[in-house]
Amino acid sequence: MTKTAAIIGGGVIGGGWLARFVLNGWDVRVFDPDPEAARKIDAVLANARRAFPMLYDTALPTEGNITFCDTIGDAVTGASWVQESVPERLDMKHAVYQEIAKSVVSAAIIGSSTSGFKPSELQDGMDCAAQLVVTHPFNPVYLLPLIELVPSAQNPTEIVDRAKTILTSLGLFPLHVRKEIDAHIADRFLEAVWREGLWLINDGIATTEEIDNAIRYGFGLRWAQMGLFETYRIAGGEAGMKHFIAQFGPCLKWPWTKLMDVPELTDELVDTIGAQSDDQADGKSIRELERLRDDNLVAMMRALKGQDSAAGALINTHEKSFRPTIDATQATPVVSANRIIPVDWTDYNGHMNESRYGQVFSDAADVMMSAVGADETYVANGHSFFTVDIHIQFIKETHAGDTISVQSQLLEAKGKKLRLHHRMLAADGTLLATGEQLLIHVSLETRRACEPQPELAENLATMAAAHAALPDPKQTRG
Structure with a gap:
């Protein structure tokens, strides 16, 4: 499936849909006759670029490309998803669907953002009615996950199931409305x-x-x-x-x-x-x-x-879908964090609170642990690493909305001990902070130090050998 979406109508809702697709790596084509459409969409996208990444603790996929089209046909040709967000006038929507039907591919899903019309009303007289479902969002679409997915009797199960899969892949929550009703739920x-x-x-x-x-x-x-x-x-x-x-x-x-x-x-x-x-x-x-x-x-x-609850659980699941895979055998520092600083991490001075630097490095350590096999399954089976010492050097201020990354290096893996070094960098490579962290392998049953399980010990030895060839990070300050 090509990740190309067509947005028909670029107002507040259409612009929100565009942002949700683009920030999930989809290419988007837009049709809106309003001469101010590009300016309005840029304003919505600017807000989305600032806010949406703050929900996640890792980098989002590379942004998709945006193309403004002169006709509906140009926008929908080859698109796998078409989202209609024109004003709530049934005659206008029917006219738009007639134009969509001339160029849309048969495998595409056509979603309508309508807040009131039933899908059967929208499908009336439509050549490709089986492809059209109601996908009613809530503003701002790039943050609120609820989508009311309303099919009619004309929609095959395959269309509904595929719509659910695509919407879920965008971090959305498709609520399947099983019976048509005015204004949905x-x-x-x-x-x-x-x-x-x-x-x-x-x-x-x-x-x-x-x-x-x-x-x-x-x-x-x-x-x-x-x-x-x-x-x-x-x-x-x-x-x-x-x-x-x-x-x-x-x-x-x-x-x-x-x-x-x-x-x-x-x-x-x-x-x-x-x-x-x-x-x-x-x-x-x-x-x-x-x-x-x-x-x-x-x-x-x-x-x-x-709390991994409600909308937060949805974000956690979505985040896992674009976490990078780490190769523990590479003789390079591990990029253990790549994220935007969220608004709730700042203090009264307007910059990131010092405790959050500790969280950044703690999260980086979790990535390193997972890379060698001390992942959720390992922890569930009764073993983990506990931090017993960490030294943080604060070098530059960090603010909400800043992009940061962390490069982590394994300094020591001997028996129960694991020593890591982290370098927190700004988007331009400026060093913001460093952290050296000592962790001890423990049994979660006894809460006491113990030797790592054999497979984990082997993986640690492999990464330690690879990282031994790297320069001493404590001698590098730029």
Whole structure:
């Protein structure tokens, strides 16, 4: 399969899709008649280039190429994935699909970003209807992993399965919506909350900021990592969900909400909402708000990554797919880290906290251990290395968004002892820090030092022999 995607419609959503593909190594062709499309896409891609790599602890694949095309046909010819993100007008989408059908290859998947239309409505009158599925994303597409994948009866199982595989390879979470329904799943929840919010403003009960505060300081945090039903399952205590429903179910008959109705969107109400929203922004531009949003999402998702939970587990799995393979027999320093410094690693001085240098070198040691066979399986079988001493020299400041790499060298592998030297480098090769680390092989059962298993000992000897030919890294400072 060629890794070439066509983006039809380069607005906020189309630009987010483009960034997700490009940063995963896909070549992308774009069609958008807007003369400002290239500028707008560049702005989205700039944000994505800054934020998306911060989710990961290793380098992303080499970026794909971007080509702006004059016609839909030029964009979709030869593409294995076509993503349509034009405005929510059924007549416009049908016209776009007619043009796509003239040039798209029969094996290509056509995804629609529609937030409301059912796939059968989109497929009506389409020559290649079996290739079209709804793939509804959430903004920003380059950070939020959820994609509502909605097929119709016209889509063969093979198309749906292949769509899931491709979306998953992009670090996304395809939620297979098994039955067609207007607005799919997530937007139906969002619409319910939106309706209630409009009433609260219309009735003078709350402002836009007060409603947002209720969400971001309360249930929004719970929903971010557990969703709705698991949150309420916990609220039921030891007795579980049945107890929760028995306790709170009668509330559903009370007139708490107006979810079946909506206030008339009069000019006065629209002006009120607009003015409150402007006040809430406090003078921040859209780009500043986007960056704040991205930083918050990265920090939250990285916290989940550390727990291997929810969206964090998805990132961990995706990250494994592009970690490089290390040859322990090569007489060269091992590139044991290649990554972007995330926003949550900086302190009040605006640079990376000294404890994070230790984490960089600890992660580098994990890569070295894995390279000689002390990997997850080895640890699961009851043995590992523990750090007993590390000396770090801080040479240059490092900031969020900086690209760094680490070159690691095995200095000693004798019996239970493993001694490593790490050099942390900026993208231009500037030396940022060094670390010398002593690790001891231990039994996880006794928590005491012990000899490495025979295969590991052999691999360590092989790497030690290869690295013995290298210059002493402690004599190299540039």
